[in-house]
Amino acid sequence: MIEGSHKTLLRILHYPGMTGEEEVGAIRAAAHEDINLITLLPAANEPGLQVKGQDGEWIDVPCDFGNLIINIGDMLQEASGGYFPSTTHRVINPVGTDMSKPRVSLPLFLHPKPEVVLSNRYTADSYLMERLRELGVI
Ligand SMILES: O=C(O)CCC(=O)C(=O)O
Ligand SMILES: [Fe+2]
Numbered sequence: 001m002i003e004g005s006h007k008t009l010l011r012i013l014h015y016p017g018m019t020g021e022e023e024v025g026a027i028r029a030a031a032h033e034d035i036n037l038i039t040l041l042p043a044a045n046e047p048g049l050q051v052k053g054q055d056g057e058w059i060d061v062p063c064d065f066g067n068l069i070i071n072i073g074d075m076l077q078e079a080s081g082g083y084f085p086s087t088t089h090r091v092i093n094p095v096g097t098d099m100s101k102p103r104v105s106l107p108l109f110l111h112p113k114p115e116v117v118l119s120n121r122y123t124a125d126s127y128l129m130e131r132l133r134e135l136g137v138i
Contacts, residue, residue: 004113010107036075040069069122
């Protein structure tokens with residue numbers, strides 16, 4: 001299903017240290033869900049990642065070296081008929097003395113092969129294309 005998928009993507013994210021000139025309320029990555037099936041996130045070098053609990057509260061994700069965070073994506077939510085809801089997450093700005101520290105994170109977005117059937121409505125390809133069209137990137 002995933003093996004050999006050409007859509008799987010490793011992103012190298014570098015969040016520069018803050019200068020103090022940032023807009024009030026700005027954060028490093030706004031709340032979102034990943035479109036893909038599952039995201040593997042080796043712990044970043046700095047904290048900031050938060051996931052939203054079922055009660056709507058934001059939970060700080062520890063970033064101890066060696067931790068592996070696994071986020072459920074929208075495709076798994078679709079494939080499980082909502083049984084596995086996709087993980088809402090965001091990256092907040094550091095405060096205090098940590099403000100100037102840069103953060104590096106390496107999410108691996110696992111995508112099924114395009115022909116994989118997710119539900120009676122979508123294949124992985126039709127799902128991805130619809131979402132990318134909605135986002136205006138294709
Ligand atoms: O930087 C992180 O820890 C998460 C990044 C993320 O959620 C994303 O790129 O979709
Ligand atoms: Fe994400």
